Amino acid sequence: MTQTAAAATAAAAATKRIPGPLGLPLVGSLFDLTRRPLRTYLDARRDYGDVVRFAAGPPGLRAEFYAVFSPEGAHQVLGSQAANFRKDNSFYDELRTSLGNGLLTSQDGDYQRQRRLIQPLFTRRRVDGYARAVGLECRVLADRWRAVPGGVVDVAEEMSRFALRTVSRILFGADVEAAVEVVHRSFPVIGEFVLERGFAPVRLPRSWPTPSNRRGAEARGDLYAVCDRIIAERARRAERSGTAGVGAVDGLEGLDGPGGPGGLDGPDGSDDLLELLTRARGEDGERLDPDELRDQVLIFLLAGHETTATSLAFALFLLAKHPEQRRLARAEADAVLAGREPGAADLEALPYLTRVLKEAMRLYPAASQMGRRSVEESVVDGHVIPAGAQVILAPWVTHRHPGHWEEPDRFDPDRFLPEREKERHRYAWYPFGGGPRACIGQHFSMLESVLALGSLLREFDLEAIDRGVRLSQGITLQVKSPMRVRLTPRE
Secondary structure, eight states, rough: OHHHHHHHHHHHHHHOOOOOOOBBBBBBTHHHHHHOOOHHHHHHHHOOSSEEEEESSSSSSSSEEEEEOOHHHHIIIIITGGGGGSSSSSHHHHHHHHOOOOOTOOOOOHHHHHHHOOOOOGGGHHHHHTHHHHHHHHHHHHHHHHHHGGEEEHHEEEEEHHHHHHHHHHHHHHGGHHHHHHHHHHHHHHHHHHHHHHSSSSOOOOTSOHHHHHHHHHHHHHHHHHHHHHHHHHHHHHHHOTTTOOTTTTOTTTTTTTTTTTTTOOSSSSSHHHOEEEOOOOSSSOOHHHHHHHHHHHHHHHHTTTHHHHHHHHHHHHHOOOHHHHHHHOOOHHHHHTTOOOOGGGGGOOOOHHHHHEEEEEEOSOOOOOOEEESOOOTTTTEEEEOOOOEEOOOOHTTTTTOOOTTTOOOOOOGGGGHHHHHGGGGGGGGGGOGGOOTTTTHHHHHHHHHHHHHHHHHHEEEOOOOOOOEESSSSEEOSOOOOOEEOOOO
């Protein structure tokens, strides 16, 4: 086919109406999308292809959106055409209102300014320094697991606590205990509230005293109060010690504290993340004000807690169900860690554990769907997406795409051998998003998860009690049934 003929064929394909399910006469696909969205997206790709049109809601309130399932389409939305696809949908509006205008939710000049100030806090050298906090929390967790009666734990609940404590310690240093319980109690309420409002056909004003609004407002108030209290106390300490205003945008020189990078020795002279955020300055002296500090802290708590917890829980659960993969992972942990606390340098020496984690993130991506809104009409994977359209990307489906993954439902860590990764489309696996807004904390998430996985496998053998789990979609992928594992302490 000539180049001109190929272009003409592509143009003709792009003018076709995007296919999709009709759903029920009065509500379209509303019930399928609210009750079982992950299965609905999988079925839609199988039945209609890689770009699917959905309509949901009653007449007069019906919403229409387009789901993009192919790696090529994901690349266009997140990468090559990223400027045309914005975080302007109702879900992000609600998340922004509840948790502030932080790096996950901000846009345009706000986002560029925040990224410029915060990027030096997530360099590889800086993130490697946080391994000490990971090791400390692993040790605390292992001691507690050894005392569990009967040795049975729910790894979903356990990893949620572990990841929250770890990111809180990195954020707050010695103030970790002041935040953990409030965040653990409040985040699920906020998540349910944001999801409920973000996808409601009609959103009542937040000021109306409905039970849902009251619960959401109370949880939001508790989160804001604990963060504001810690931030205000840090400011007072800085004034008393004369360290207020110290810092630079490139590398934040002189902030490594007595423990070296990631010393986490406490707020006075320490380099926990809140301390670094407080001291961060741009080239023109710009800084984050107290409200912006709180917004960034809340977003870091959300993004650094729920996503890592999901990945770790499923990695442990999958290993507990697969003896041969568990044997290989345990042998690597024993050989590399050799009875000592892990450090950042061990990450490169744990390739099999890294593959296990990547495969768990393929099968159970914490961000199982992502939303955008198109600014102008564009062509995505050969289909015209109209201006102003709501667009959904679904890593849950792309990670199982039979055109890119053989036996996609099978657990096989060796899919991520380097030579096999090179053969695949860059966006066949994208748990951290992609393009100019790819997750700033992806190296930290991998570091924390691989080191924790190695530490726990070195200490315990695992056996799955529950064979399957029930899932739902919240702000992140949610586990709605037990993920129980029997622990056997190892000598």
